[in-house]
Amino acid sequence: MKVSAFIQSHITEGAQDMLKSEYLQHVYTQVVTRDPDQREFHQAVLEVLESLDLIVDQHPEYEKHGIIETFVEPERMISFRVPWVDDNGQVHVNRGYRIQFSSAIGPYKGGLRFHPTVNLSILKFLGFEQILKNSLTGLPMGGAKGGADFDPKGKSDAEVMRFCQSFMTELNRHIGQFVDVPAGDIGVGGREIGYMFGQYRRIRGSYDAGVLTGKGLSFGGSLVRTEATGYGLCYLTAEMLKAMKGESFDGKTVVISGSGNVAIFATEKAAQLGGKVVALSDSNGYIHDPNGVNLDVVKDIKLGRRGRIKEYVDAVPGSTYTEGFRGIWNVPCDVALPCATQNEIDEEIAKTIEQLEDDIVTNGANAVAERANMPCRPEAIRVFQEAGLLFAPAKAANAGGVATSGLEMSQNSMRYAWPFEEVDRRLKDIMTTIFHNAYNASVECGVPGDLVVGANIALSPQCGFASVEEGNCIDEDTQWKKIDLLVRCKDFL
């Protein structure tokens, strides 16, 4: 047997173990065979296929229309060079990307990530999940993701500005308010969006406010967008606690990983809803403050000075700092909100969380809600579900960020800005609806309360059928006409 045939048969056998539908086995084998190194992408696809496995046999039309094959292949992948000059005049070259995954239900929409780990596998997984997440919001947005392997950490404002301008010099030709609307993600916040928006406006000579979201309030940004992902996570978690356990955040101890945009505003909302957040982290280590973290201090360090979380202990007596970011999950809690990055929680950490939550919780209302994208390994999710913990997957739990981006686009189109309370009310409504849609879908699939399945199933067929209704491939009749036309054209050449 040739090596490639051996690998192929190995992948096919693996797919047979994980999926019962032959159609989905075929799709998964094709995904892995095409891009064997894209592990994060395989993981994200497999999770969705495992959910679809529960319903796909009752829907032969999915296979007939090639819906799932269409779903897992991006419409377009753009990769480009990003040269920039540092403060010493030295030239550096990074690689930029935009994965335009699906525009079936609206313009491509999704964040930009600037982090040294950025590669095609990570951006494809993020873009793929974004399709489902965006459809869950009920707003007309397709799915995309982009970014660069650039590390903004330790760079001056001027260096970040030059990088963003160079990045947008290429990206501008691929985006537009009706085409593709990027926003922030890890390493891309208000500062970077501002620099990119300015460069877009300069190059295009046109004030297209709706081309980027997460903008500053003085140039078309929406109130609540900064807080939205963290707030939305807490709104959905609160609804999950209420609907599934008759509980609330009140009096609960909360641990949140990360200390970036999302973690900070999740901390704020969890505290407003009565929870006590006792630990936060960054990629170096974590702080533990048994009295509840002082958010003003955290905001000053992270948002004001772009410092490190360990500086917290200098300002707050009684708190401790421990090196190593994974140790945060040894801190006992009722509610765990992973807000840092993908695959931060493996099976071992999940068992620790489950054990610690068990030790201190007597009412059984303990919960894990993913705020980062795909922070939990599949084995970790199984540990939580088998232990009976409430579990909200990222696609549902962190949709508040992109939902509010959608509301920013609406306001830009109206040339009008809603007050804070109006946007916040809409965000809360959207998150509550997402929970109920996911929960109801889980019931319909015979796995009540499994929100992983619920979020994957709730609207994914709708995205697929939208592309079919729009003619996702040329039908036989059209194809023949086209060939006929080509033959006739050739006669004239």
Ligand code: NDP
């Ligand atoms: P930020 O860049 O503001 O913060 C990221 C945080 O995660 C920082 O504390 C960072 O620490 C930490 N972190 C990053 N990489 C690692 C790592 N490899 N190990 C441990 N910690 C790490 O990003 P956001 O808060 O915006 O994003 C956080 C997560 O939320 C991401 O998964 C993102 O995809 C997701 N998300 C973001 C949305 C948004 O609107 N911004 C919307 C929906 C999801 P350090 O400073 O040391 O790097």
Ligand code: 2IT
């Ligand atoms: O992962 C995400 O949903 C985001 N980073 C936000 C995307 C957006 O377009 O607001």
